[in-house]
Structures are given as structure tokens and as C-alpha cells.
Amino acid sequence: MRLGSLAYEQIKERLLEGGYGPGQRLSAVELGAELGVSKQPVMEALRLLSADGLVTIIPQVGCEVARYELQEVQDFFALFASMEGTIAGLAATRCTKAGLRGLDAVSARIGHLASETDPVARSHHYRLLNREYHARIHALAGTAVVGEISHRMWDLSDFLINTSGADHPLHAALDARHDDHETIRKALWDRDAGTARREMELHILGTLSVMRPQQL
Incomplete structure (x- = not known):
């Protein structure tokens, strides 16, 4: 390299x-x-x-x-939610059982983080596994071009969360975020594109609540 x-x-x-x-x-x-x-x-x-x-x-x-104003952050997550929702909807119609089992495995690893008590380790490992979870959904959708664009948006999302001023925000939010993941995963197994898209959009928009309240 x-x-x-x-x-x-x-x-x-x-x-x-x-x-x-x-x-x-x-x-x-x-x-x-x-x-x-x-x-x-x-x-x-x-x-x-x-x-x-x-x-x-x-x-x-x-x-x-980089510094972003509140309106810019809100606009970003609105756009990001729409894109990720579209990808989830496509994944529901194109997914394979093998691909879904791979998603199940990642989700289980996220669930195991509930026993991690160190906020730094919990936040770090969740961030990485969360990226893997969503990357699996991108793979299920089979949208390489959109997936590449989304990858950069995930970078900005992680950046905005972890520079929001909140103390280890992903540590506190892990349980609720994992519940969202499970709802999305069920919709994918059910091949329910509408629910997968809607729940993914809500999940991404919910990121704003993870950030420091005074930024909302």
C-alpha cells in the first residue's frame, strides 16, 4: 500500500x-x-x-x-435514510438464504456485545460490526454502484456520531440499534420490501437521537 x-x-x-x-x-x-x-x-x-x-x-x-451545522446534519441523515431504505427494499426482493444466514451471524455477534461493559470497546466493536451488518444488506441487494456511494456516506455518518460531543454515543445506543437490526432482518427473511425499506429509513433517521441532544 x-x-x-x-x-x-x-x-x-x-x-x-x-x-x-x-x-x-x-x-x-x-x-x-x-x-x-x-x-x-x-x-x-x-x-x-x-x-x-x-x-x-x-x-x-x-x-x-470538518464542522457541520445542525441543518446540514439533518439533511444528510434524511438523504442517507432514503438511500439505505432503497437498498434494504431491493435486498428483500433479491436476497438468498445463504446471504441471509450471513446477516444472521453478524447480527448475533452484535447481540453478544450486550455483555461488554467497557464503553470504549463496546462503541468501537459495534461501529465495526454495524458497518458489516449494513454491508451484508448491500451485498444482498447486489447494487455495487450504490453500495460504493453508500460506503462513503457511512464514513460521514460515523464521523458525525462520534464528533457530536456525546460520550461514547454508540455504547448507550447499542441495545436499541440492535432491536432495529432485528426488525429489519425479519423483514428481509419475510421478503417484505415495504417493511424493510420503512424500518431501515426509521433506523437511519433514529441516528439523530444517538447524538448529543443540543445538536438536534
């Missing part, structure tokens, strides 16, 4: 985990020292992250973690 790509993945992971706050300045020199690379790969990574909407590059000033 090229150094720029490696730096991109490492910095992005920090951003998605809420390692930096909105508006925080990011120094290419300092990041390079932390990652063990020169300034150039970091600059390349920051340009890619800017295209993803995770950082903002200010000419002649530097780079900072």
Missing part, C-alpha cells in the same frame, strides 16, 4: 472514532511524525479526506476537522 493511502486509512480511522473534535487543527508535520511518514503522504491523505467531507483545507492557513 502506498504511504499516502496508508496515511489516509490511519487518519480516517481516527476521525471516524472521534479522535479529533470538529474544528481541531491538523498539522501535516505532526501527523507525519506520529505515523512515521514524511509530510507529503500526509498532505495527500488530507486532500482525500477533504473530498470525503471529513476535513476542511483552508488555503494559506492549514487543515482542520
Whole structure:
């Protein structure tokens, strides 16, 4: 993997985990020292992250973690919910039993996180398994192009959640989110496209309640 790509993945992971706050300045020199690379790969990574909407590059000033207004966040999740709902509806009509069993396995692993008491570990593992759960639904829908667009939207969703100011928001929300997953999973097994789409839209829109109340 090229150094720029490696730096991109490492910095992005920090951003998605809420390692930096909105508006925080990011120094290419300092990041390079932390990652063990020169300034150039970091600059390349920051340009890619800017295209993803995770950082903002200010000419002649530097780079900072992206900041979003409340209306922008609400608009994003409305659009995101519509897309994920469409994908879930398609998955209900195209899914296979083998694919659904794979989804069942991921959902079971999420359910097992209920016994995890460490908020940091619980939030981290849920974020990763949640992405896998939804990626399985994308695979069931068989929409590669839409899935690629959605992947970037999932990055922004994770970023917005974990930079909302709430303390480990995914830790507190895990049980309710898992209940949503189970409802969606049942609709997929029932081949009920309407319910799958509706429940997925509600699930994504419900993300707003996971974030800090003063941002809603």
C-alpha cells in the first residue's frame, strides 16, 4: 500500500472514532511524525479526506476537522435514510438464504456485545460490526454502484456520531440499534420490501437521537 493511502486509512480511522473534535487543527508535520511518514503522504491523505467531507483545507492557513451545522446534519441523515431504505427494499426482493444466514451471524455477534461493559470497546466493536451488518444488506441487494456511494456516506455518518460531543454515543445506543437490526432482518427473511425499506429509513433517521441532544 502506498504511504499516502496508508496515511489516509490511519487518519480516517481516527476521525471516524472521534479522535479529533470538529474544528481541531491538523498539522501535516505532526501527523507525519506520529505515523512515521514524511509530510507529503500526509498532505495527500488530507486532500482525500477533504473530498470525503471529513476535513476542511483552508488555503494559506492549514487543515482542520470538518464542522457541520445542525441543518446540514439533518439533511444528510434524511438523504442517507432514503438511500439505505432503497437498498434494504431491493435486498428483500433479491436476497438468498445463504446471504441471509450471513446477516444472521453478524447480527448475533452484535447481540453478544450486550455483555461488554467497557464503553470504549463496546462503541468501537459495534461501529465495526454495524458497518458489516449494513454491508451484508448491500451485498444482498447486489447494487455495487450504490453500495460504493453508500460506503462513503457511512464514513460521514460515523464521523458525525462520534464528533457530536456525546460520550461514547454508540455504547448507550447499542441495545436499541440492535432491536432495529432485528426488525429489519425479519423483514428481509419475510421478503417484505415495504417493511424493510420503512424500518431501515426509521433506523437511519433514529441516528439523530444517538447524538448529543443540543445538536438536534
